[in-house]
Amino acid sequence: MATMQATVSTTRTSSVVRPILIGLVVLVSLFLLLYHLSDFPRPWYDEGSHLHVAKNFALNGVYADSSSEGYRPFGPAIGVGPTVMLPVAALFRAFGVSIPLARLVIVVYSILTLLTLYVMMMRFVSWPYGLLAVILLLMVPAIGYLYYSRTVVGEIPGTFFFLLGLALWLHPRGRTIAGLVGVGVLIGLSTITKNQFAFFLLPALLLCWVADLVWYKQRGWKYFVIPGVISGLMFGLWLYIVVIKLGQGGDFASNLKTLQTAGMGAFIVIDKDSIPRAVSLLTGIGVYGALFIPSFLYGIITSLKRSEQGQDRGIIAIFLIVSTALFCASLAWDRYAFGPVVLVVVFVVLLIRDLVGIANIKPASWWKTIRQGDATPSVVIGVFLIGWFSVAVLIPLYNRVHDISSQTNGDAYAVANWVKANVPQDAVIETWEQEMGVLTNNKIHYPPQLVLAYAVAQEWQHGPSAANYYDFRTESTADYIIKGPFGVFTGLYPDDRLSNYDIINTIGAYQIYKKRS
Structure with a gap:
């Protein structure tokens, strides 16, 4: 009877606490995403160049950048894909050209990204840890997720399509032919939204298949080949359109060379300065309170089990490994770290969940132990988690609110x-x-x-x-x-x-x- 009463009490508490916490996270997120949207960040080079294309398409029907001498191929026309340009152009055509209006498109993509992450983490753990994942990603300083959610660039939309494809792939419904086609289309949309994503998504898909053949031996070739072929074909078709159609009819070889020079010079770079920058960013306190390396290792270790759950984690771990390696081979700009930093949040949350489970933290008994001055494992882990939450969530939250409240620029x-x-x-x-x-x-x-x-x-x-x-x-x-x-x-x-x-x-x-x- 006592156990039943405790269960009922816990259920009632959860039914009250859950909507309150979810509502609080939603309100804070909307405030951070929308407050002073026109003036923070100030309109800047990359955003302006992308919006040239949307403006030209809305007003003149030409999908290209422009200058006083006329239209220009490549450049911002390929920096961000049509999944961003076309919705922005539609808004421009309907309501007039406006930077805040264009930024609303990215805000919507950001909300959808956070919602997708929440749903995916609900399947792995539970709703409180889903909320934790959302808060961590929204606040993470190292890649400026919130900053890039408020300006017209391709990282947030590209992340949305990838996470949605990944969530579908790991869901039982994603194993049907229709589901696998959907996975391929979503990952393909991610690669054409932000073409740099293709350089870790497509190789990682292949490695996931290899891992299944060699280690897991569970899901069969269709599970990997169908999404891989579809996403690869979509990216290849987009590359053809970029080089030939958006290249304004020039020679394929010369257009491709120009594209490589203009677009890849910062992405595939290995030198004595870039690798230390990459390591510093990933290991710094700005990535979930310096939990990148522990969570990276935790993800790999827990993915070795030959089970459904182990392979799910293994798929995420492979994407994480490939994206991390590629980031370390780049100029190590924060925007190039979106892949590893977004993916590792899954393992950060799972690691925190397991630490909470090991500590078996119960507030009443925990407070009694503290008053007695006993440094039990439960107390040690609990103190660590409180300190970590302060560093990974509370301080970044204060900084983000301060930024959008005081650093506006018109x-x-x-x-x-x-x-x-x-x-x-x-x-x-x-x-x-x-x-x-x-x-x-x-x-x-x-x-x-x-x-x-x-x-x-x-x-x-x-x-x-x-x-x-x-x-x-x-x-x-x-x-x-x-x-x-x-x-x-x-x-x-x-x-x-x-x-x-x-x-x-x-x-x-x-x-x-x-x-x-």
Whole structure:
């Protein structure tokens, strides 16, 4: 009878606590994702370049980047896939061009990503640990999940399609032919949304099949081949469209070479500086309170069991291993760490769950033990978990709220308003601040896409200045120059090249120059 009463009491408590906690997480998440959405982060280079494509498609029906001389192949047209560009373009066409409106698309993708993670973790553990996974990913500082949920880039949408495909694959319904086709389509959508994802997703699919053949011997070839072939074909078709169709009819070999130079220079790089950066990011406190390595090892060890659960964990572990290896072979930018950092949260939560189980923490008895001053295993693990939660959740939560409350910046909008009011429509503006092309309809000339590869090499690989490869005086007949944060950062407009221009206005970090008559 006592046991039955305790069970009923626990059920009643859960029925009250669960909606309260879920509601609290939902409210906090919506606040973090939506508050000051227009001004944090400030509109910036990558976001502006992607939105050029959506704007061109919405207004002109052309899926391409543009500059004053016309449309440009490659570049931002392939940096983020049509799964982002087309919804944004549809909103632009229906409601007008707006950066906050475009950011809402990414916010929706982020909410769907967190919901998918919650449902997947519910299957592995239980709803409280599903909420923990959501909170950890939303707050993780190392890859700026929240930051990239509020700006138009491809990491969040790509992560959504991958996680949804993975969740379906590991679900019993994912073993039907229809389910496996769905898995392949979702993973394929992930690769075309953010093409860098293809470089760990497709090899990992193959390795999962190899692991089944050699070790698990449970699920058969269809389980791996159908998703692998479909996702591979989708990525291959997208690559063809990128190289031939978006390459504006150029020679395949030359287009492919240009694509590799412009898009892959930062992704496959192994040097003495990049690997330490990668290791520092993954092992730092910014990845779930420095639990990446313990959780990485825990995931591998617990995936060795030849069982359904063991193979489920093994599939996630293989994706984790491949994405980690690829990240360590890149320039180690935070955006390249999305794969390993998102995947490892599964094992972080499972590790925490097992630590809680080992400690057998019961608040009443635990507090009594503390008062007695006994350093029992339960107390030691409990204290560790409280400290870890503070470092992994509470401090990042405070920092994220502080960021979006105090680091708003509307300078780009102010500059755009000044340009629209003071610069003639037929005047050419030279700038590398891509957001200007979204916020205004003026005639703007941008440096070629290849210059970005030189700027990356300059900043991260000690290469020569990007200004050595580009001189706006020979590339355009600029009447005005806007030198903003990105132009200053890359040094693309040195003062000696501005001798024929006068500063006529300064707005925040933006300087506006006009050519002397």
